[in-house]
Amino acid sequence: MKSLMDPCCEKCFHTPASPCRDYIRCRTQGPLCHDDESCRAKHKAHLEAIHLPPESEKRQILICAGTGCTSSGSRKLVEAFAEELAKHNLQERVAVKITGCHGFCEQGPLVIVEPQKVFYTRVQVEDVPEIVEGHLVNGQVVERLLYVDPTTGERALTYETVPFYAKQKRLVLHNCGHINPEDVADYVASGGYEALTKVLFEMSGEQVIEEVKTSGLRGRGGAGFPTGLKWSFVRAAEGDVKYVVCNADEGDPGAFMDRSVLEGDPHAVLEGMIICGYAVGAKEGYIYVRAEYPLAIHRLKIAIAQAEKYGLLGENILNSGFSFRIKIKAGAGAFVCGEETALLTSIEGNRGMPRPRPPFPAQKGLWGKPTVINNVETFANVPLIIKNGGAWYASMGTEKSKGTKIFALTGKVNNTGLVEVPMGITMREVIFGVGGGIREGKKFKAVQIGGPSGGCLPEEQLDLPIDYESLTSAGAIMGSGGLVVMDETTCMVDVARFFLNFTQAESCGKCTPCREGTKRMLEILIRICEGRGEMEDLETLERLARVVKNTSLCGLGQTAPNPVLSTLRYFRHEYEAHIRDKRCPARVCRALLVYVINQEKCTGCGACARACPAGAITGEKKQPHTIDPAKCIKCGNCMQKCKFGAVELA
Structure with a gap:
């Protein structure tokens, strides 16, 4: 070649x-x-x-090879399809292709048959012969492998008709699940690197930045700072040496947005970084990705090598006179390294701890040089903006929040996975439209948005538009894109304790407000969950939260109190029930559970008594038993062993 x-x-x-x-x-x-x-x-x-190719001559079998589907055995499907196609002499007419994450992870392993777009879910090796012979040879769709809507019971033939996909607007994710992330030819065939060509031969650095400003793109890493403005600061900064850094240190529990983009469309991120380097005058870039993402790192290395091979990266790119190189830095997994100054410190070889600002990285960043830091999703948007124009991008979203946003939709919702929706869409549309509503018909209670540093929003906020300003006013943040749905069985005090426990453990300890304040807050929450709280604890907790929020050095400490403040704001009655009534309304907090035996249901079989490690259950054989609350250790063994449903929570 x-x-x-x-x-x-x-x-x-x-x-x-x-x-x-x-x-x-x-x-x-x-x-x-x-x-x-x-x-x-x-x-x-x-x-x-x-x-x-014409439908009759060439077809493709797209097999999801993202982390989720790979862990479910999708790699075995590649060999199985190849063998089965060979048996029917179809290997020349049907191509088998691995792809990145399709997004609908809980339905994996996923297989799409193109060009008909037929969408098969939870495909196993033993299903392959039926797909090949039934679908590809005889033209009969394997109905049992189609997606079934849990609310209507209807089957969806193509991925476009699956509600999970139909209600999305996939811009950044448009290639994920459809191209081979390990083949640069697939990327360029979908329009990849056209934006880079346009920039190198038709635009100046100033024009690139103006186009990004026109788009209204804001940083997708959490803070939402205008991307074009940040780039302009770095371009205007003095010095010949400048850097471009991609923050792929995704540490939020349950979040996998950046990972999926890197695994499914790595060249989009590289192209965005190269364009940024051209715009600001940088010749070197770093991708800081956590070591827990081995597949993402593997595919990034392949993408970088391919881009260098074809002159798209490295010295004198496309003979344009512009040179740019990209290196990968694997992080050790510290959550605080998601904060930009801590990330830079880690790249420099030091312990990841934040620095005071100002000076900001745009003036003094990596090794003291002007540095652009954006996250994966932000860079992946750039080629689309350059290719289609800033005005095109700005036509989507709200007045101050343009474009789309990727979320990791998880929790007590029917359809979990990776979703991309327009800015301004409501929570209700995402949870009940894309997500398909709450599992098992239970009642919606709250949604945690923004990761462990985000806020918990109640049912009355379901019609809140998803944009930076609206979320901030409601006591939450956009964050990197975590979206955890909770139902009536969730204890909001326990949720606040869980997230604060995470951020407290991840605090680097450099500043006193974060190091000590989050620890004291966590101690109060633990006391309340254990039934030892007092009413004055709520005032103390709220005061501490605001001090930590207003005085911490970096974004970790400044946002760590959000789950506490938002649950106090919207679910204060649950805190009061824990303290005044010594009762957990959701029956989650173990120390506040009270087990009783329904005398009418109990047969006196003794199974509960034999399972009790504390000897708290007594009663004659074939006579109703009782539980001594003073001896009960709340282990729940009795409830699990009872076959008659006689053990209940008071």
Whole structure:
């Protein structure tokens, strides 16, 4: 295969200095044009012949090979399909392709048959012969493997008709689940690196930044700072050495947005970083990704090597005179390293701890040089903005929050997974539209948005639009995109304790408010959950939370009190029930549980008494038993062993 820095072909006048529209695509597939007057037409025909085959001649089997589906055995499906296709002599007519995460992780392993877009769920190796013979040979869809809507019972034939996908707007995720993340040709065939070509040969750095400003793109890592403005600060900063850093240190419990993009479309992130480097005048970039993401790191390394091989990264990119290199830095898993200054300190080889600001990284960042720091999702948006225009991007979303946002939708909701929705969509639309509502018909109680540093919003906030300003006013934050749904069985005091326990453990300890304040807050929450709280604890807890929020050095401490403050704001009655009534309304806090035996249901079989490790259950054989609350240790063994449902919670 020829180098991307060579002309299209010997008789073509289009060169890297004056490229034709499909130059990069031609380079990855090999030149076919031999007539300079019809170069574009030849390129177009070439692409259609390779990437847009007729349905009757070429089909594809797309197998999700993201972390979720891989852990469910999807890699075995690749070999199984290859073997089965060979048995039917279909290996030349049907391609088997691995992809990144489709998003609907709980339904994995996922398989899509293109071009019909048929969507199969929870596919196992033993299902492969039926798919090949039934679907590919005889044209009969395997209905039992189609997605079934848990609320209506209806089957969805294609992924576009699955409610989980139908209500999304997938921009950043448009390639995830549809291209092979380990093949640069797949990326360029979908329009990849066209934005980079446009930037290198048609735009100045100032024009790139203005386009990003026009788009209204804000940082997707949590704070929501205007991306174009940040880039302009770095471009204007003095010095010849500048850096571009991608924050892929995704540490929120249950969050996997960045991981999925890196695994499913790594070249989009690389392209965004290269464009940023060109715009601000940087020649070197770093991707800081946690070591717990081995598949993401593996695919990033492949993508970087391929981009360098074809002249898309490295010295003199596409013979444009611009050079840019990208290195990977694997983080050790400290949550605080998601904070930009702590991240920079870690890249420099020191313990990840935040620095006082100002100076901000845009003036004094990595090794004291001006530095742009954006997260994975932010960079992945950039090629789309450059390719389609800032005004196009700004047409989506709200007045101050443009574009789309990716969320990891988890918790007590029917459809869990990775979703991308327009800014301004309501919580209700996401949870009950995309998410399919609450599991087992239970009642919605709250949604935690923004990760462990976010806030818990109640039912009355379900129609709140998802944008930066609305969430902040409600006591939550956009964060990186965690969205945890809770039902009536969730104790909000216990939720606040859980998230504060996480952030307290992850505090680096550098500043006193965060180090000591979160510890004292956690002690109060533990006392309340154990039934030892007092009413004055609520005032103390709230006062401590505001001190920590207002005086901590970095974003970890400044946002750690959010779960406490939001639950006190919306669920104060649950705190009061724990303290005044010594009762957990959701029956979650173990110390406040009271087990009793229903005398009418008890048969006196003695199973509960034999299971009790504390000897708290007594009674004659075949006579109703009783539980001594003074001896009961709240283990719940009696309830698990009772076959008659006689053991109940008071």
